[in-house]
Amino acid sequence: MVLRNSFAGSRLLLSNFLSPWPLLLRSLSRSLETIAYEEIRASDKPFDSTVLVLHGLLGSGRNWKTFSRNLLSDLNKSCPSNEWRMVLVDLRNHGRSAGIKGLEPPHDMVNAARDLSNLVKCHGWAWPDVVIGHSMGGKVGLEFVSSCACGDYGESAVLPKQLWVLDSIPGEVNTNDSDGEVEKVLHALQNLPSSLPSRKWVVDHMIEQGFSKLLSEWIGTNLKKAGEHVTWAFDLQAAIDMFNSYRQKSYWSLLEHPPKDLKIEIVRAENSDRWHQHDLQKLESLAKKERRSDEGKVSVHVLPNSGHWVHVDNPKGLLKIISSNFISKD
Structure with missing residues (x-):
């Protein structure tokens, strides 16, 4: 390579x-x-x-x-x-x-x-x-x-x-269909702080919340380094606005x-x-x-x-x- x-x-x-x-x-x-x-x-x-x-x-x-x-x-x-x-x-x-x-x-x-x-x-x-x-x-x-x-x-x-x-x-x-997997993921991420200890911590946390290992690891790929911690590679609130438009x-x-x-x-x-x-x-x-x-x-x-x-x-x-x-x- x-x-x-x-x-x-x-x-x-x-x-x-x-x-x-x-x-x-x-x-x-x-x-x-x-x-x-x-x-x-x-x-x-x-x-x-x-x-x-x-x-x-x-x-x-x-x-x-x-x-x-x-x-x-x-x-x-x-x-x-x-x-x-x-x-x-x-x-x-x-x-x-x-x-x-x-x-x-x-x-x-x-x-x-x-x-x-x-x-x-x-x-x-x-x-x-x-x-x-x-x-x-x-x-x-x-x-x-x-x-x-x-x-x-x-x-x-x-x-x-x-x-x-x-x-x-x-x-x-x-x-009213707010119990789908996407909505559950959004809810779980909204309850997390903006600065997180590590990618492994996030993946383990999502698994503990009941999400599959594959899905949890995929979510972890959307993190980026921020000093000694990690943060999301997306604007969560703006992404939620886009999801609301998607639904409408x-x-x-x-x-x-x-x-x-x-x-x-x-x-x-x-x-x-x-x-x-x-x-x-x-x-x-x-x-x-x-x-x-x-x-x-x-x-x-x-x-x-x-x-x-x-x-x-x-x-x-x-x-x-x-x-x-x-x-x-x-």
């Missing part, structure tokens, strides 16, 4: 232990008004296509680094003639985007999606071909494609060809009439506590619906042996679903 300074446009070359392809990870410079991101590529060759990867509540782009490297390797195997790149963003108030000047309130799905548009425009990129969003990131993705289709980002905006929505309820989430927004109308040439792929985790029977019935109906020639398509997949944190519970199963149903560039 060859490592180089990742600042000021220099490069960090990583070898994927699950794949023969060397993967290029670059933390590129950004203006203060754009969200932070990391880019993963298989080589130095010019890329043809872009995937935006959007994490969920309390996460960051780095949570999806291993999964994105493995997906990139699969894409190289299935379509070696096309060069993909993965852009792992830190949504506002999360990861390295927490505290960035210019990302002003309201902290909601509309502004989180507009941050993506601003990122593309600021760097002069081509618009992404595919967007993958987990949980809250899934709704940010839905808002992004909806706004693209409506012309909210200007005439230059190009609609993605595919949107992956990973275990994210498309409609409103009843605020509904995109069922988008799924009923998706824009032409857009494929929306919904992945539901088999053991997720997010889904109610009426949501499942709606999804089944939308997947079976005959589409007009001027409409896109909606498909539904079930990820077995997984709760809400799909990239933690069953990353191999998720990789298989996405790889086998990914858009073809040939």
Whole structure:
């Protein structure tokens, strides 16, 4: 594995232990008004296509680094003639985007999606071909494609060809359903001090609170050093504001009439506590619906042996679903 300074446009070359392809990870410079991101590529060759990867509540782009490297390797195997790149963003108030000047309130799905548009425009990129969003990131993705289709980002905006929505309820989430795992995590974190003894202490504490070891360790990855202690790599209160927006927004109308040439792929985790029977019935109906020639398509997949944190519970199963149903560039 060859490592180089990742600042000021220099490069960090990583070898994927699950794949023969060397993967290029670059933390590129950004203006203060754009969200932070990391880019993963298989080589130095010019890329043809872009995937935006959007994490969920309390996460960051780095949570999806291993999964994105493995997906990139699969894409190289299935379509070696096309060069993909993965852009792992830190949504506002999360990861390295927490505290960035210019990302002003309201902290909601509309502004989180507009941050993506601003990122593309600021760097002069081509618009992404595919967007993958987990949980809250899934709704940010839905808002992004909806706004693209409506012309909210200007005439230059190009609609993605595919949107992956990973275990994210498309409609409103009843605020009375406050006993779900996400809400329990938020409640547990709100009861912790802002400065914490160590990552191990946090993981052990979360396990003692009844959370699984895998989930507790994932939560621990979102800590950063602060002197002799650790603190969160997200703005908890602003993240809660975003979660409230996530619960209030509904995109069922988008799924009923998706824009032409857009494929929306919904992945539901088999053991997720997010889904109610009426949501499942709606999804089944939308997947079976005959589409007009001027409409896109909606498909539904079930990820077995997984709760809400799909990239933690069953990353191999998720990789298989996405790889086998990914858009073809040939």
